Amino acid sequence: MTPQPPAPTQAAPDPTAMPAPTSTPEPMELPDVTVEISSQGPLGPHLVDSDGMTLYLFNQDDRDAPACAGPCADKWPPLISTSALMAGEGVNADRLAIIRRADGSRQVTYNGKPLYYFADDQDPGDTMGQDSVDKWFVFSPDGGPVRTSAVLNANENGALGTILTDENGNSLYLFTRDERGDSSCTGGCALAWPPLLTIDHPVAGDGLTEDRIGTISRGDGVKQVTYNGRPVYYFADDEKPGDAMGQDRGRAWFVVTTDGGPVYTNAPVNAAETGELGTILTDASGRTLYLFDRDEPKIATCSGGCALAWPPLITVDFPAPGEGVSGARIGTTAREDGSLQVTFDGNPLYYFANDEKPGDATGQGRG
Incomplete structure (x- = not known):
């Protein structure tokens, strides 16, 4: 028998060689997130997405810091964006931003407040989450909550004495350039100083006089709370209850005494x-x-x-x-x-x- 040559062996791959090109799937194009304004229903102008689904804020969130996660986020899904943010008519694009959640996802904020849906809202225009457990509210285009019956409280501030707050202890302010029963803070001013809005008549907490609490109609038809005839506001840069970073701003903004006047520094x-x-x-x-x-x-x-x-x-x-x-x-x-x-x-x-x-x-x- 004639001997056969040995079978050829496969050469070892060159460790410096580039791999052969392979086809990769194209990244999925996700639609831009658009935040718009809806004026449907009894709550007045409020923020919605491009499909008309209502957006909410959670008053337990600190500024740019969502506190709703886990089972809470199952009930109140955050508005997530992986693409560009778009502002609808009347929405201030400069106030739209992105923050990173603990899981790395990108949640949309407006005026520093994280935005959420409510899982029980089924159709555009639904507002089933409004005033849920006194913590969830639709979001005014001015950058603050729209409350069903806003509550005014008197709270002790270590540096400023007893001052007006909302029911969560967030400081309220007056604007010395307002005239009695009239707000002159609109547009960009109202984004920096969101008015305290209410649908029904506001409620007086302990230590406050009910007959001194009222409302005025703002230019967009919503009702702003007044105390002793003075419109009251939040300050957007206050991060948590007890903050009073708006005090003495521009020598025109001051926290409010329970007697209805400003507290000057x-x-x-x-x-x-x-x-x-x-x-x-x-x-x-x-x-x-x-x-x-x-x-x-x-x-x-x-x-x-x-x-x-x-x-x-x-x-x-x-x-x-x-x-x-x-x-x-x-x-x-x-x-x-x-x-x-x-x-x-x-x-x-x-x-x-x-x-x-x-x-x-x-x-x-x-x-």
């Missing part, structure tokens, strides 16, 4: 000339200040219902005399609740709640 006292009354004292925005001739020197006797009609001028630190006002004549006196009321020549100073705008002096000679 350094209350200004200015001298202003009026045609009829001569030179009078005002605050920085030109609002008239009053004294009560039944007060004794450095003793304020106007409290309770009187202080709601005549809110005291409150300061945290020493007041700031303006041009034409001697610092030697300015001081403070401690009220029963521990707050500091500004005095002039020992006389405690007050506003009059029914003065609608700077320059009004409708409290002159009352009583």
Whole structure:
């Protein structure tokens, strides 16, 4: 027999060789996420997706920090985006953003608040999640919750005293450029300072007077809560209950006393000339200040219902005399609740709640 040559052996692969090209699937193109505004139903304008499904906020979330995960997220699925964000008409594109959830997914936020669906909403326009367990609310285009019956509470703030908050302890503010019963904060202003909105009449918490709580109609037809005639707002950069980062912003925004006036950090006292009354004292925005001739020197006797009609001028630190006002004549006196009321020549100073705008002096000679 003739011997056969050995079978050829397969050469070992070259470790430096490039692998042969293989076909790979094209990445799936996901649709852009669009946030729009719907005005259907009794809740007024609120955020929805491009299919008209309602979007909600969770008032237990801190800013840019979703607290709803696990079984909560099964009931309240987060709005997730893997592509571009689109703003519908009336939605501020600059306020749309993405945050990373613990599982790495990308959740959409508006004005710093994470957005969610409600699993029980079946059809566009459904709002079954509204006011669920007093924690879930539809989202106003102004960047805050739309509450069914907004609640006002009085809460102690270590630095600022007793101030107005919502039921979760989030600080509320007034804008000194607003006139009584009218909000001048709209558009971009309202995104930075979302108004406290309500559908039904708001509710007074402990320590507050029901008849001082009301509403005004904003330009878009929704109702904003007022206290003692002053529209009240959130500050978008407050991250959690108890924050008061909006205090004294622009010398126009202040937390609110339970008497309905601003809490100044350094209350200004200015001298202003009026045609009829001569030179009078005002605050920085030109609002008239009053004294009560039944007060004794450095003793304020106007409290309770009187202080709601005549809110005291409150300061945290020493007041700031303006041009034409001697610092030697300015001081403070401690009220029963521990707050500091500004005095002039020992006389405690007050506003009059029914003065609608700077320059009004409708409290002159009352009583």
